[in-house]
Amino acid sequence: MPLTHEAKGVFPIAPTPFLDNGEIDYQSIDRMVAFYLECGSTGLTVLGQLGEAPKLEFSESLDVARRVIERAGQLPVVVGVSAPGFASMRALTQEVMGLGAAGVMIAPPNTLRTDDQVFNYYHQAIEAIGSDVPFVIQDYPLTFSVQMAPAVIRRIVNELPSCVMLKHEDWPGLEKISTLRQYERDATMRPISILCGNNGLFLDYELERGADGANTGYSFPDMLCDIVRMKADGQVEAAHDLFDAHLPLLRYEQQPGVGLAVRKYVMMRRGIISYAAQRRPASPMSGRAQGEVDNLLRRLARHDPRARVAAHP
Incomplete structure (x- = not known):
């Protein structure tokens, strides 16, 4: 089913699992998607900013998208197609939509400075990929480094009907x-879905401001699913308590430059993926950083038993 403005819940941003030699780890993709399904995800996003998409060859991007779409079943899969030029964006879009993707995600290039430039970029992008996507x-x-004022987002939404969702990651936002x-x-402005990123750092209050859920890659996506469900059920204080317990790890994982290494390390410790490897160029975790993350996991386990699986013996 195509993505619509009614999308809600949690669309985890899936990392791309690699073997230690840099090859794509397809068995981990299968296990990761199964985990996302089991924990209550309502959709998935692949080839995002932290999916190491720029490090993949075109054929590899298609292979990853195909594998996730096949394993996701009825779950809608959004594919990141951001690219320096519209030709490659169009080619990847056509391929993944043909594979059964629900929609695509487009990030603006860092050269845009004015509202008109932002709008014109998205207008041209949709001309390239097709207004039916x-x-x-x-x-x-x-x-x-692109500032999108609410007014320019409204203009994009109103003038480009195929825009159905905002991945909101402004800060403060x-x-x-x-x-x-x-x-x-x-x-x-016509209604759109608003799912939030930033590793879920502000999800508790973003939901109270009207967000529909999360679209991020925290190493405990099951916690994000819990928060969204608990808020919807009126368990506000309990949701805040669970969120507060995870906040130190959320913050640590959000660090620029090392966040993906932390995320993959924790996902490996949880058994979701087999290796914490990133494809080069990469910034691996130091032994000191691993010790700090293990300590955060031990502390988290006092409040959330799921963290016990992840901690070193």
Whole structure:
């Protein structure tokens, strides 16, 4: 089924598992997708910013997307297709949609500075990939250095009907969510799904501001699913308590440059993937950092028993 503006819940950003020799670890992909299904994910995103997509050959990108889509069953899969040029974006989009992807995610290049430039970029991108392909705006100014004001997001949503979701990663960004939802209440912007990233650092309050869920890659996506479910069930204080217990690890994993190494290490300790390997160029964790993460896991295990599986004996 194609992605729609009604998407809710948790769409984990899946890392790309590698063997220690740098080859794609397809068995870990299978196990990882099975874990996402079991923990209550409502969708998946592959080949995102922390999926090491730029390190993959075109054929490898297709292989990863195909494998995830096949294993995901009825779960919608969004594929990151951001690229320096529209020709490669169009080619990858056509291929993954043919494989059964639900939609694509597009991040802006870091050269954009004005609202008009941002809008024109997305307008041209949709001309390239086709207006029949549902797409997600990735709003991540801390990485892409592109500031998207709520008004320009509204313009994209209103003038490009195939825009169905915002991956919200602005920081601070709570007021942006409130503004966008007010646009919807005022009927000046059509409804869209808002799923949040930033490793889930602000998910507890983002949900209270009107976000529909999470679209991020934290090493405990099952916790993110719990938070979304508990909030929806009215278990607000319990959700905050669970979130607070994970916050030190969330913060550690969000560090620029080392976050993916931490995420893969914890996912390996949990048995979700077999290796913590990244494809070069990469920034592996030091022994000191591994010790710090193990300590965070031991402390987390006092409140969430799922962390006991991950900690060293």
